[in-house]
Amino acid sequence: MLEERRLAVLRAIVEDYVSTHEPVGSKALVERHNLGVSPATIRNDMAALEDEGFIAQPHTSAGRVPTDLGYRMFVDRLAGVKPLSPPERRAIQQFLDEAVDLDDVMSRTVRLLAQITRQVALVQYPSLSRSTVRHVELVALSSTRLIVVIIVDSGRVEQRIIECPGPVPESTLADLRARLIAALAGRTFSSVPESVVDLEEGFVLDDRPTVHAVVSAVLEMVTERLDERVVLGGTAHLARYGESFPIAIQPVLEALEEQVILLQLLGEATTPQGVTVRIGHENPIEGLEATSVITAQYALGDRAVASLGVVGPTHMDYPGTMSAVHAVARYVSRILDEQ
Amino acid sequence: MLEERRLAVLRAIVEDYVSTHEPVGSKALVERHNLGVSPATIRNDMAALEDEGFIAQPHTSAGRVPTDLGYRMFVDRLAGVKPLSPPERRAIQQFLDEAVDLDDVMSRTVRLLAQITRQVALVQYPSLSRSTVRHVELVALSSTRLIVVIIVDSGRVEQRIIECPGPVPESTLADLRARLIAALAGRTFSSVPESVVDLEEGFVLDDRPTVHAVVSAVLEMVTERLDERVVLGGTAHLARYGESFPIAIQPVLEALEEQVILLQLLGEATTPQGVTVRIGHENPIEGLEATSVITAQYALGDRAVASLGVVGPTHMDYPGTMSAVHAVARYVSRILDEQ
């Protein structure tokens, strides 16, 4: 009973702080939310909440501010879902439906997500390691130059130009193409190395150098390029907070420039379904101690292939942002399936 | 004689202001630069420079600050060249030499440029409209699905998947491929539309729908995708200035998110050789009134194909930045030629 009200107080504090960005005091609290008790009572509850580590005072004569732990509790147990309005849903779907190819889907998604959450958005390209090879093509550009194109089921197309040690006869090329297709088509990307490694043996000695060049190019493509791609948008929203808030945006911008870090942020979204929230210092990345990261996975068919999400200050609108991220991830999944 | 000293004073003001970021007064000026005259004399010169619009006072009791016009004069007539040190050159070359493909060259270039200038860097992909088609490939993925790949002499590879209205016989495919190659290989990108437009006529009625799908896909690729690509890096450097300076970074970040604006910034670098500098309000883009843009073109062979550059506060180190941009553009040209 009293425990219940304490949590109601915590929820009220989070909501007020998120909307005003100012420490919230006991009096303002009873005025804005009809809690049916006096400020003094609230003060007792607040003292308890502070002992438990859910809220803190910036300084003695100020109101309370939620701690990371407080937000965590809010997200886990207090936040209701805040579904998007039908017009919003329609707008999302319409905007994404206009995309013409995968690049377009990704760039539209990142712009969309940044716009509706008013935060920095991150969208990962469908992960190659979790995809399968739909087709391989090997084409001669000149007598010693080949291009190998790998088409992935997510719609990604990876290509690479190969410089061969010597002229490649048409027959060898055809043979190699056929064997490559046989070895790779339908295989998952991560199993490519083992499928391709003994391809060389089927060829006469003369062709070996060429085959070797192609095989190592393919290997490089599937290993090097496994540095997945992440697109980023809405960084200007950072400055909006920077103006009036103690978030130093420089370290955040620096962190967001590193692909590795972006991948870490998105990659650790292990929750298979639903939305992952990492709050403040829960986040292992230096420079992002004052930010929260909300991510969700999107799927191709029934297989999660990558993540997307947003980065924002810890005092963000969690319910709204979470449902936006969730909805966008679902729509992206749907779009990918259609293609 | 006196005119000469006035310009020396302007140069000294710009140099001091750029290094200290504080309004510079007459006394400090004679101390730091041995001008051989008294502060009072300098004050007369400064009054004249102010009348001419080269410098201004933030407030009555402060020193002088260069105006955009002052920087312009500095850049045009006063700035010496500040060549990069041999180690710097070596580092640039080495870093770029390690690039494995065009994407890698671009991303390395933008990181490099941001790092050595400590500013926001912009690098445009080699412009398709100024490139020629090296090769075209048309490959069947399934009975109704084709992929068309256009390889450009700059190393760019554009591809697109085409959904055909019906099954495509191998013979039609081969024919179409041959005609596409004949029509496009070696042509400049901007002449693709006229080369391809009457391709349809050579086919029997049955094949027309397929040919039409392919032709329109190619047309879309060369028109839509002419929205050139620009990569961006080093945005964190903006925050460094933001801390202590009256540049609102939000509008700058917003502007930098728009590809169109980035292209405008880079695109207007019309000077064929050398470096283009646009200072403060010379720049037509809203939100960038307090920034300068320094760009240079890079070339493939003897043909300028795209631009790169940096965006920074007007009070930047022009000589250093200009030579860095110039040098990087030259090295990129060299790397592209090697490939």
Next chain:
DNA sequence: ACTTGGCACTCACGGGAGTTGAGTGCCAAG
């Protein structure tokens, strides 16, 4: 066992006053 009103206490914040000092413009003499 909670809740509540009262009360003393803390302390960030804002405004006002005074001081400082860098920098200027002007002028008369060199």
Next chain:
DNA sequence: CTTGGCACTCAACTCCCGTGAGTGCCAAGT
């Protein structure tokens, strides 16, 4: 044309104090 002198301006800093929001604690009430 240069220079030293001089009066003037004004941002920036410091000190100070009043204000008020907010707290913690306690004793009385339910």
